[in-house]
Amino acid sequence: MLRKKEILTAVAALGCAIGIGFIMQNSESAQAFYGPTEIERPEDMPELKGASAANALLNVQEITLTSAEFETGIELPQPDAEVMTVSTPPSALTEPQMYGAAEATPSPACDITASARPVAAAMVDLNMQAACLPNERVTVHHNGMIFTVTTSDAGEISLRVPALAQEAVFILAFTNGEGAVAQTTVEELANFDRSVLQWKGNTGFQIHAREFGADYGSDGHLWDGAPGEIADAVTGSGGVLTRHGDMQAADLLLAEVYSFPKAHNARSGSIALSVETEVTEANCGLEIEAQSLEIQPDGSIKTQNLILPVPDCDAEGSFLVLNNLLQDLKVAGR
Template identity: 65%
Template sequence: MSRKKQILTAVGTLGCALGIGFVMQNSEAAEKRYGPDQDMSALPVPQDYVTKNSASNALLTVEAITLTSGELSSDVALPTTDSRITTVSAPRSVLAEPAMPDTAKIKRPGCAITADARPVATAMVELQLDAPCLPNERITVHHNGMIFTETTSATGSLSVQVPALARDAVFVMAFTNGDGAVAQTTVEDLSDFDRVVLQWKGDTGFQIHAREFGADYGTAGHVWSGAPGDMAATVVGTGGMLTRNGDTMAADPLLAEVYTFPKNAAVGSGDVALSVETEISASNCGVEIEAQTLEIDSGGRIKTQNLTLPVPDCDAVGSFLVLNNLLQDLKVAQN
């Protein structure tokens, strides 16, 4: 696919050492890249910006990019019987949330809060919560460093599917008033899948893009929020899938996007190229945005990295920033 590019040089802690690649594309190139059906009308590129930049390949500089390794720590007390379980949680400075609930207060007389977790296909877990005295309330779900916010229904219930990050999976669901519930289950097939997580707070425009076995943007094998794949294909090994957790309609929501690939059932072999991308919009231009990645290694431990990215000024609205090497590409051997 032919695409015009403007390269953004990265200057910041660990950014150059790790070889993070930054690419900015204008909205015309983005349409070719993401498909003609993407509505860019709400994010126009000013004409003086197009005229000024399309005639040159001048490098634009993005400074003060910070990329650090997250510490392996946890606010959640997990079972210690399995040495493969390593828990992490998002740093408070990146994804600040209310403190975890006191387990002694997870029930109130006459208004019990109950929760249940059960494994389903592709190492997913179906969570069910019933809190009849807390309808239409914000609730934060914590699981092995992954964190996202949801909203209960008018009857105080919640039903979501969450990608598991541990075989012995524990989920803590916390309301802002300190009430909450804990549910756990065993996910036997977790080792059959590769899984990476990108999480952030608010309207940052962050996205995971996976290009399977040499797929180009906008073609079969390009998995992202605009073409997330499906569970059936992942079960039979023909492709990966993308899921997102978090209520985007809530105020300052915590969101988590997860890419899953069936490494032990793949019908093809080769590399899956992973990138983190963000669209420059009126809500993030000219400010610093933060995110965190979680990746499960071969021993079942979770590695985290925190990202602070200064977004170009608002004359670049409609363009995309591409971080090519923030997530480690997957290498798949045919089975």
């Protein structure tokens, strides 16, 4: 049986900065996934009109939700070749301040190369070789998406990453400014809807996708605990959720990507997308940040930034649910 939890629901108007409260919600679909409430309402907490005693209003202030173009400050190369393998000069990327971690220092003879190859479901196989930089932190940049990984004992990286542009450029940067760039063409991207959520640190953010009216915990509900299969996205039978980033990396940056095969799907309807995070000991009472990226019909990227104040630790075990950070998908069967 699922552990009893509460859900805190936030409804936000996108494109503006507003102050919103979080309301504990006990909907049937939410209870099916999280279970009914067990957190007691403090005596000084106000009651809601028309709500049961179990529903309470948390005194949470100032959610800031803004819409803006995402700028990396990087001038991307424009190679003629479909796949390019190069070594780069020192990067112009601004990396997070590293505390207590030794800076990577390659030898003068260090060769760093990267390659990219398109594969099924508009994914890209990304590889890098840097034999002189084993077990080092690397930041991967692609069309606004950013996450951190770590090289192997042999100084290698092998990843499968969802493409966010048909002419897909990937920049891989070490903390000392060294790095490499790889590019490939992903023609199949036009066949997919794709939404990204990215954040810094262990803040517990998750994408939840409920396909064609699926309830929490049922078939068609995709999240980190039930991400689906890439094979489903290839055949058109369903979407897939992929997570990118190394949880053990210093100053970790993580990204989740939901992909749906709109060109090969036989069903019609909508896919409900929400962003959720559990109130835990690691994030309670803090202000956490996330960013969403969504591919538009013209191929551009819509970016939204979220600053979210998490309730105090007496709400631990509850979930913050934001239904408006990612746009629901409307799907027409083919």
